[in-house]
Amino acid sequence: MKYDVIVVGSGITGLSSAYHLKKSDSSLKILVIDKFKTFSQGNTAKSAAAFRDFFSLRENQVMAQASINFYKHLQNDLNIDIGMKFCGYLFLFDKEKDNEFVSKYPNSKIIYDNLSEFFNFNIDNETKKIMNIDSVKTAILDTNAGIIEPDLLSGFYYNELIEMGVEFKFNTEVKRLVLSPLKSLDYPGEPFNWQESMVTYLETGNEKIESDFYVLCTDVWTTKLLDPLGIDSHLRPKKRQIFQITSPGIKSIINKNMFNNSGVFPFTIFPSGVYIRPYPQASSFWTSLADDYNRDFSFTENPEPEPDFYTYNIKPILDNYFPAADSSRITSSWAGYYSYNTIDYMPYIFNSLNIITVSGTTGGGIMKGDSIGRVVASRYKRDKATTLYGGKKIINTYSGKYRSSKIEDMIL
Numbered sequence: 001m002k003y004d005v006i007v008v009g010s011g012i013t014g015l016s017s018a019y020h021l022k023k024s025d026s027s028l029k030i031l032v033i034d035k036f037k038t039f040s041q042g043n044t045a046k047s048a049a050a051f052r053d054f055f056s057l058r059e060n061q062v063m064a065q066a067s068i069n070f071y072k073h074l075q076n077d078l079n080i081d082i083g084m085k086f087c088g089y090l091f092l093f094d095k096e097k098d099n100e101f102v103s104k105y106p107n108s109k110i111i112y113d114n115l116s117e118f119f120n121f122n123i124d125n126e127t128k129k130i131m132n133i134d135s136v137k138t139a140i141l142d143t144n145a146g147i148i149e150p151d152l153l154s155g156f157y158y159n160e161l162i163e164m165g166v167e168f169k170f171n172t173e174v175k176r177l178v179l180s181p182l183k184s185l186d187y188p189g190e191p192f193n194w195q196e197s198m199v200t201y202l203e204t205g206n207e208k209i210e211s212d213f214y215v216l217c218t219d220v221w222t223t224k225l226l227d228p229l230g231i232d233s234h235l236r237p238k239k240r241q242i243f244q245i246t247s248p249g250i251k252s253i254i255n256k257n258m259f260n261n262s263g264v265f266p267f268t269i270f271p272s273g274v275y276i277r278p279y280p281q282a283s284s285f286w287t288s289l290a291d292d293y294n295r296d297f298s299f300t301e302n303p304e305p306e307p308d309f310y311t312y313n314i315k316p317i318l319d320n321y322f323p324a325a326d327s328s329r330i331t332s333s334w335a336g337y338y339s340y341n342t343i344d345y346m347p348y349i350f351n352s353l354n355i356i357t358v359s360g361t362t363g364g365g366i367m368k369g370d371s372i373g374r375v376v377a378s379r380y381k382r383d384k385a386t387t388l389y390g391g392k393k394i395i396n397t398y399s400g401k402y403r404s405s406k407i408e409d410m411i412l
């Protein structure tokens, strides 16, 4: 059995890539392989699954906006429930920000009213000194933002792929991509440097599966597959933890939105980066923090959440800014990884040999998931540009033998 394309990884980026590959050429014979027992059990399942178009880099903005619009189209026009709620993304800054700053962000505005009922705006002097935090000075709301359910979104792509005849192979770990010369001389030690070579098959535990082309959507596991080939994955794993909390105060506000009628409290980021993500199904918030320092880039297969991380890094911030969390308790917690592009937080999508690699989604793979799949499909055809949902285009560049650039910072 030989395939045209094998996609390794069935999280959101693998599903979206397979979907757009098949949509752009229905004759392609595609196989999606995943080591888990079904789709989207990796970091897609561990995500806070929030979306926004508040990004300082225009390319990130455009990729998120196009994906958000596609998801909105699924839910509103095609009546496919993907749990999308436009509850907004509220940024609370302890620094003054002016209208010039906000004007860089297309769907965002400074908010003045209706906040003191929910947040503490007066940090006492002692706390300011000890914790290096200050009272909130500016609140900015991104209205093209909210939450989504990754299992429902993934389910949409998966059902479509099954319908279109794409094959899936679960419970199957790819151990190795095997490089061979295009014209073999049957000498031991091939391929030699002067031979043109490609990945000809991949090895799982007990079989070899052949394909003409490979797409790696393997997130933080990518380095393990690319390192033996001498290809840099350009990603660094960073552990991220989520704690689900509830309290009487949280129960009383979770379905209130002071800005719109979404019926869900806005996703809110406090000064210092601690955030709360509404989880109305359990009258709870998920709270987390994308910490920069004091956590190394080591990787374990099953990362555990650390209660002390909540107690000493997250809770003191909630205690100061968010009275509804008083006397809250943790009802669930888990940990996963961001696959970081540590340079500019853009996803890397690059061609090398007969492989396209998707990596470095940096905490945004769901909100940019549909656009990522479109870039993969267009790079497979070696198009000069990718047309995103809604018509905006991103230039694809292909330079160097092993790696072209990340999505180019040029938008047509």
Ligand SMILES: Cc1cc2nc3c(=O)[nH]c(=O)nc-3n(C[C@H](O)[C@H](O)[C@H](O)COP(=O)(O)OP(=O)(O)OC[C@H]3O[C@@H](n4cnc5c(N)ncnc54)[C@H](O)[C@@H]3O)c2cc1C
Pocket (backbone or CB within 6 Å): 008, 009, 010, 011, 012, 013, 014, 033, 034, 035, 036, 039, 040, 041, 042, 043, 044, 045, 046, 047, 048, 049, 050, 051, 172, 173, 174, 175, 217, 218, 219, 220, 221, 222, 225, 240, 241, 242, 288, 335, 336, 337, 338, 358, 361, 362, 363, 364, 365, 366, 367, 368
């Ligand atoms: C705590 C946390 C919060 C987050 N919050 C958000 C958020 O609010 N919004 C947002 O947009 N993003 C968020 N993210 C990031 C988002 O979850 C990721 O960017 C996204 O899920 C990446 O999708 P993926 O398909 O590339 O990876 P994954 O979902 O991890 O899928 C990779 C798949 O590859 C498979 N695989 C790997 N190696 C092999 C192999 N050798 N053989 C077979 N299969 C293999 C794995 O089994 C897995 O299923 C968050 C992430 C975390 C951890």
